Amino acid sequence: MEENLKYWVALNLILAERLKLTQKILQHFPSVKEIFKAHAEDFIEIGVEQKIVDALASRKVLDKAEKVIDSVYKKGYTIVTIEDNRYPEYLREIFDPPIVLYCAGQVEALKEPAVSIVGTRNPTTYGRAVAERLAHDLAVRGVVVVSGLARGIDSVAHWGALKGGKTVAVLGSGIDNIYPRENRRLFNSIIENGAVVSEFPLKSPPLGLHFPIRNRIISGLSLATVVVEAAQRSGSLISARLALEQNREVMAVPGNITSEMSQGTNWLLQAGAKLIEGWEDVAMEFPSPLKEHLLSQKEVKLTKLPDMNMPEKEIYEFLKPDGLIHIDEIVEKSKFSVSEVLTHLLNLELKGWISQRPGKYFSRNLSC
Numbered sequence: 001m002e003e004n005l006k007y008w009v010a011l012n013l014i015l016a017e018r019l020k021l022t023q024k025i026l027q028h029f030p031s032v033k034e035i036f037k038a039h040a041e042d043f044i045e046i047g048v049e050q051k052i053v054d055a056l057a058s059r060k061v062l063d064k065a066e067k068v069i070d071s072v073y074k075k076g077y078t079i080v081t082i083e084d085n086r087y088p089e090y091l092r093e094i095f096d097p098p099i100v101l102y103c104a105g106q107v108e109a110l111k112e113p114a115v116s117i118v119g120t121r122n123p124t125t126y127g128r129a130v131a132e133r134l135a136h137d138l139a140v141r142g143v144v145v146v147s148g149l150a151r152g153i154d155s156v157a158h159w160g161a162l163k164g165g166k167t168v169a170v171l172g173s174g175i176d177n178i179y180p181r182e183n184r185r186l187f188n189s190i191i192e193n194g195a196v197v198s199e200f201p202l203k204s205p206p207l208g209l210h211f212p213i214r215n216r217i218i219s220g221l222s223l224a225t226v227v228v229e230a231a232q233r234s235g236s237l238i239s240a241r242l243a244l245e246q247n248r249e250v251m252a253v254p255g256n257i258t259s260e261m262s263q264g265t266n267w268l269l270q271a272g273a274k275l276i277e278g279w280e281d282v283a284m285e286f287p288s289p290l291k292e293h294l295l296s297q298k299e300v301k302l303t304k305l306p307d308m309n310m311p312e313k314e315i316y317e318f319l320k321p322d323g324l325i326h327i328d329e330i331v332e333k334s335k336f337s338v339s340e341v342l343t344h345l346l347n348l349e350l351k352g353w354i355s356q357r358p359g360k361y362f363s364r365n366l367s368c
Helices: 005-015 019-028 040-044 050-057 059-074 107-111 125-139 153-162 181-190 210-220 235-245 260-270 279-283 290-295 310-318 327-333 338-351
Strands: 078-081 100-105 114-118 144-147 167-170 194-198 224-227 249-252 354-357 361-364
Touching: 005 019, 005 050, 005 059, 005 078, 005 100, 040 050, 059 078, 078 107, 100 107, 107 194, 114 125, 114 153, 114 210, 114 235, 125 144, 125 153, 125 279, 125 361, 144 153, 153 167, 153 181, 167 181, 167 210, 181 194, 210 235, 224 235, 224 260, 235 249, 235 260, 249 260, 279 290, 310 327, 310 338, 327 338, 327 361, 338 354
Parallel strands: 114 144, 114 224, 144 167, 167 194, 224 249
Antiparallel strands: 078 100, 100 194, 354 361
């Protein structure tokens, strides 16, 4: 396996964006090593274009692969190839599995039972609350939550899972090129309690074509894909379609019929997706004995948050888990001054009870 590592990395450097061609070449040769020993005619007869043939014949790509491997190990990352026994079995089952995964964090998290939670980059307060609660409730019971580290539902799902267990992020860029940049802190938190993976070389940019490619990994790692909020034309619906093609469960959270962000999820439900109201609905679709094991954990010990003092409790009671309250309304309803309300809200946020949204709007954290 270690002997073949540079060949797998070299092939990935050339073909990371060419899934069908990768499968065609792998099916034609008995081993990855033989690909780099083959003659040009061997590739031309299966329709490989000349520039790819030249790249495969060049010694430079193998030298580059060795440098990449050295860099990966120096950074403390892991490389998992498709012939590695650490490679996740669910992912190996899909039609076009990635031949290489670059991994930061706990590689063993890739083989644990998982559910992907995906959705819009512009969620409503309702969508954020549901994604956070669902991710937390699954993670605290030992299910790994998979998502794409994107803004919106993806990030909320990762943060919710981290409050109770493990999460895996699948990137549309290299793991040395975190996108979006504001999720660097989230990246660092995930590698402490899960893993961040990508099939793209370390410094690959977040190109538009990368995201549909990476979506098959998000669904492929998972027993089920849950779409929380999505517009009619959404990348999350691509993940749902890929999950169906991979013979995985597709689930959706119902939404407000007047909300644009519910059009995609409600369409999925009309098309036969499983309706999800809580973690139990997800667990019910799992195979035995995993289903029975999860459903037996109706009550779990949740992470204890710092206690509130009386003024904080009064402020907290004004807030909702699925709606936003502006600071002016809180001041109006409370007996405290603006400065006192700001102090209490800051303390509640630091303790993990509430979240602040742009424009001085606040909501309860559902996973508390």
